[in-house]
Amino acid sequence: MNGTAVLHSIIDGVLTGSVYALMATGLTLIFGVMNIINVAQGIFVILGAYLSYALSVHLGIDLFVGLAITIPTLFVVGIVVERVFLSRIKGPERVVMSILVTYAISLVIEGVLNMVFSANYVELHAWYANRSVRVFGFYLGYIYLLGFGLAVVLLGALYVMLYRTRFGSSVRASLADQTAAALIGINVRRVSTICFGLGVAVTAAGGMIYGATNAFNASSSYDLISRLLVIIVLGGMGSIGGALVAGIMMITIEDLVSVVWGPVWSNLAFFLILVVVLSLRPQGLFGKPSVRVA
Amino acid sequence: MSTSTTFLTFDGIVAGYGGGDVLRGVDFTVHEGGVTCIVGPNGSGKSTLLKTVSGLLHPRLGQIVFKGTALVGKTPREILKLGIVQVPQQHSLFREMSVEENVSLGAFLVRDRAEVARRLSSVREMFPIVASRAKDKAGSLSGGQQRLVEFARCLMLEPELVVLDEPSMGLDPKTLRSMFDTIKLMNEMGRTVLLVEQNARQALKLSHHGVVLENGQVRLSGTGKEVLNNPEIGALYLGGTIKAGPEMHPDVTMEETD
Numbered sequence: 001m002n003g004t005a006v007l008h009s010i011i012d013g014v015l016t017g018s019v020y021a022l023m024a025t026g027l028t029l030i031f032g033v034m035n036i037i038n039v040a041q042g043i044f045v046i047l048g049a050y051l052s053y054a055l056s057v058h059l060g061i062d063l064f065v066g067l068a069i070t071i072p073t074l075f076v077v078g079i080v081v082e083r084v085f086l087s088r089i090k091g092p093e094r095v096v097m098s099i100l101v102t103y104a105i106s107l108v109i110e111g112v113l114n115m116v117f118s119a120n121y122v123e124l125h126a127w128y129a130n131r132s133v134r135v136f137g138f139y140l141g142y143i144y145l146l147g148f149g150l151a152v153v154l155l156g157a158l159y160v161m162l163y164r165t166r167f168g169s170s171v172r173a174s175l176a177d178q179t180a181a182a183l184i185g186i187n188v189r190r191v192s193t194i195c196f197g198l199g200v201a202v203t204a205a206g207g208m209i210y211g212a213t214n215a216f217n218a219s220s221s222y223d224l225i226s227r228l229l230v231i232i233v234l235g236g237m238g239s240i241g242g243a244l245v246a247g248i249m250m251i252t253i254e255d256l257v258s259v260v261w262g263p264v265w266s267n268l269a270f271f272l273i274l275v276v277v278l279s280l281r282p283q284g285l286f287g288k289p290s291v292r293v294a
Numbered sequence: 295m296s297t298s299t300t301f302l303t304f305d306g307i308v309a310g311y312g313g314g315d316v317l318r319g320v321d322f323t324v325h326e327g328g329v330t331c332i333v334g335p336n337g338s339g340k341s342t343l344l345k346t347v348s349g350l351l352h353p354r355l356g357q358i359v360f361k362g363t364a365l366v367g368k369t370p371r372e373i374l375k376l377g378i379v380q381v382p383q384q385h386s387l388f389r390e391m392s393v394e395e396n397v398s399l400g401a402f403l404v405r406d407r408a409e410v411a412r413r414l415s416s417v418r419e420m421f422p423i424v425a426s427r428a429k430d431k432a433g434s435l436s437g438g439q440q441r442l443v444e445f446a447r448c449l450m451l452e453p454e455l456v457v458l459d460e461p462s463m464g465l466d467p468k469t470l471r472s473m474f475d476t477i478k479l480m481n482e483m484g485r486t487v488l489l490v491e492q493n494a495r496q497a498l499k500l501s502h503h504g505v506v507l508e509n510g511q512v513r514l515s516g517t518g519k520e521v522l523n524n525p526e527i528g529a530l531y532l533g534g535t536i537k538a539g540p541e542m543h544p545d546v547t548m549e550e551t552d
Contacts, residue, residue, distance in 0.1 A: 169399060173388050180386035183348060184447070185374040185403040 008138045009259040013252025015144040016213070018151035021247025023206035023224075024231040025158065025240055026199035032175045032238030033195040036086055036098035040106040042225030044200050046218055047109055048074055048207025050117055053124055063126045063208050064146070070204040078200030081105060082193045106221065113218040124211040147209035154205055155244065158198075162240070171195060175238060230274050236287025246285060301326035301486055302347070302455060306356035309346050315354065316342040318510035324455070328502035329477065329487040331518060333494040339510040340490040341383055344459050347488070348380035349373040360455070374403060377454035381444045383463060389433030393443055396432045397424050400450030413450050420479070421446040438469030445476055449485075456480060458489040462497075474500055498522045 027041045048070055055066040085105065089097045123129075128146060132139040162168040173181040174191045182188050210216065210224070231250055235242025250270060258266040277285065302324035310316040316339040324330045332340050345351035347358060349370040358365040360376055368376075379400075387396050397417060401410045418425040423439055424446050432443060441461060448456055458477065462470050470493065478500050481487050491497030498504045504521030506514040514527055521527055 166402075169395070170402070172391065173399060176388040176390060177386060179350065179382065180388065182350065182370045183374075183380055183382060183386065184399055185371045185451075187369075187371055 004137050005259050006256065007136060009255040010252055011135075011140065012144065013255035014248055015140070015148040016255070017248035017251030018155075019147045019206055019209045020227065020231060020251050021244045022151040022154055022202050024228050024235070024243040024247045025155065026202040026206075027228050028232040028235065028238055028240060028243040029171075029195055030199040031232065032240070033171060034086070034098075034192045035094055036089075036102070036196075037095060037229075038102045038196075038199065039099055039225055039229070040081075040102040040109065041200075041203060041228055042221035042223075043106040043109045043113075043218070044074060044077070044203040045207040045210055045224050046113065046216060046221045047077070048204035049124065049211030049216055050113055050207075050218075051204065052208040052211055053117075053122055056124060056126070063124055063129075063212060064150070067150075067205055067208060070208065071201050074204040075197045075201035078197035079193055081200070082196035086196065087189070087193070106225075110218045110221065117218070119217050119219070121215040121217050122211075123215045124208065126212065129212045141213070143209070143212045147213070150205055150209065154202060158202075158240075167191075167194070227270070230270065232284075234274055234277055234284055236284030239284070239286040242284055242286030301361065302488070303359050304343070304356070305359070307343070307346060307353045307358065308355035309342060309351055309353040311342075311351075316510050317346070317353070319356070320507070320510065320512055322505050322512050322515050324486065324488050325503060326486055327481075327484070329481050329489070329500055329518075330503040330505065331494070331497045331501035332488070332490045332505045332507055333498065333521070334507035334513070338507040340507055341459050342510075343507065344380060344457050344488070344490055347373070347378060347457055350380075371403070374451060374453075377451070378457060379448040379451050379453040379455070380457040381448050381459065381461065383459040385437070385440050385444070387432035387435075387440050387443055387447070389431065391432060392429050393424060393432055393435070394428040396443060397447045397450060400447035403451065410450070413452065417446045417449055420449070420483075436469075437464045438466070438473065441465065441469075441473060442476065445480065449480065453485060455486045455488060458487065460490055460492055462491060462493045470496070495522065 023041065023045055027038060030036055030038050030041075051070040051073060052063050052066050055061040055069060056063055061069070085101050086098065089101060126143075128142040130141075132141045133145070160168075162171060170181065170186040170191050173184070173186055174188050174195075178188050181191075210220075214220070227250070231246045232243050234250065235244070235246035250273065253273060254266045254270050257269040261269075281287075300323055304320050304322050307317050307320040308315050316337075320339070320343060332343065334340050342351065346353050347365065349365070349368050349372070353366055356366070360378060363376060365373055365376075365378075388399070391399075394414075398410060398414060401413055404410050404413070414424075421442055423435075423442055427435065427439070432440065435443065445461075461473055461477065465473060474496055477487060477489065489497060489501075498518045498521055501518035504514075504516060504518045505512055506521060506527055514521060514524060516524075
């Protein structure tokens with residue numbers, strides 16, 4: 001182990017972590033506004049990756065250009081899922097029911113993807129996927145830099161939407177207090193549906209980067225969702241800032257542990273940090289105690 | 295100000311949550327331009343009744359008519375558009391947002407920015423705290439200050455009817471007085487006020503009309519003074535001193551738990 005390797009792992013972690021932060025932001029936004037834990041977020045990421053794969057392999061569309069199709073497609077998928085399945089879940093068991101319903105949705109999508117694409121691992125290819133640039137004496141893959149740029153742009157767009165628009169005000173109000181939001185005229189139902197759409201739409205971008213940096217099949221969704229859930233729980237359920245910080249932090253630490261102690265320890269470190277942080281701060285890093293009782 | 299026109303009527307309202315009915319046929323009228331105060335013991339359905347006005351709860355039976363328009367079945371948003379604004383019992387400011395942002399959100403349904411700015415400046419005049427603490431997070435204000443900002447926010451829609459659910463809850467006596475003064479001022483500015491209050495004596499003093507709710511039904515209604523001076527009601531709900539019957543509990547508290 002040397003300094004360069006450590007620096008490399010930190011930079012790698014930040015670049016990859018930003019993509020996880022993006023995917024986790026979608027998940028935490030959905031929970032914050034709707035009190036729904038969307039365990040289908042992992043399979044949506046894989047669906048996004050397969051959509052990029054199909055566009056690239058069958059139509060020769062560049063991965064980034066393809067996002068102009070895959071992001072709106074997953075937005076619509078999210079809207080339909082919310083309207084058809086999730087909007088029907090009401091009452092005190094909403095959170096638990098949402099886990100079951102989204103898990104069922106996840107299984108259905110996984111089955112369909114296995115039927116269409118088989119269970120063989122695939123990877124997304126593009127001219128920039130295997131090239132790298134030398135920085136500080138080590139190589140950084142173009143795709144990681146591009147992924148980081150994409151995450152920054154999309155998170156920036158999300159920030160502008162949340163803090164500079166009328167719709168953003170209605171989202172933040174609904175995040176804070178749904179009854180109070182309804183009493184000032186915010187259509188909380190509509191906000192919820194659009195937020196679910198947006199939360200799922202970001203997985204198209206996340207999925208594309210994931211698919212270009214990892215070989216994947218439909219079952220890869222399980223590893224993804226467990227990481228994403230850890231990130232949003234650690235950041236504080238419903239906290240967008242928390243998802244950002246925890247996303248970057250966790251992946252960076254994982255990479256760092258992998259370099260310092262070896263790859264076998266990285267997964268353990270990931271979940272160990274969760275246990276330690278939650279035992280000290282049960283509400284997560286940026287969560288508020290007792291704001292939401294699941 | 296005239297207080298005679300029929301403005302809002304409750305006709306046989308039956309409503310509740312899940313299992314049972316909290317309201318069991320409520321009938322009364324709120325007159326335009328006045329302050330109408332609903333009092334009653336714990337669990338009599340006061341807050342529940344207000345929720346049926348703002349659309350947070352749909353009655354199982356009965357109708358509520360506001361200036362000729364039926365309210366039952368309408369969403370809170372549609373009811374706001376008709377000019378009815380409710381300030382709920384629990385603090386409802388968005389704690390992480392600034393005071394100014396909270397107040398501006400009161401005019402969420404108004405799309406014309408110039409108009410929102412005009413209303414904001416007129417609300418600032420009436421509530422200096424909106425200007426002096428504009429950039430502070432709403433969560434950093436005291437309970438009384440938050441209540442004033444909530445009033446300011448509800449006026450941003452320039453409502454015809456302001457519905458207040460126990461506005462004095464959790465306030466100290468001094469703040470309480472200024473809060474009642476503010477309610478009076480809102481009324482003098484032309485807003486009809488419908489409120490539920492646990493400080494029944496003080497609230498009825500400033501009210502043109504009083505309604506006593508008991509077990510989900512109207513036990514008595516009349517002018518504020520009539521209700522205040524009714525000996526039985528005084529003993530039951532206002533901490534009066536006249537002899538109470540064995541079934542009556544003069545020390546009944548007025549806190550609403552539903």
